[in-house]
Amino acid sequence: MSRDTPPDVEAQFDALLAARSGPERVRMMSEMFDMARALVLADLRRTRGSMTEAEVRQALFERLYHDDFDEEERRRILERLGEHAAE
Secondary structure (H helix, E strand, O other): OOOOOOHHHHHHHHHHHHOOOHHHHHHHHHHHHHHHHHHHHHHHHHHHOOOOHHHHHHHHHHHHHHHHOOHHHHHHHHHHHHHOOOO
């Protein structure tokens, strides 16, 4: 991945982030994940059209976590996501 942020700006950003409390950093991380999830969901709905809730869960899992699991584990997770309705 190329880095386009000058080192001094990155150091300043890191210092600002480090100055925040643990709960503030967790909140920020959670908000960033929620935004990323919303963007992925919007793209999935735009590119794939109508999907069931199970298909949405499976597609979201594939997009976010595909490389984190081996083929067998990924297959089991996708199967479970297809079986259970969201609560």
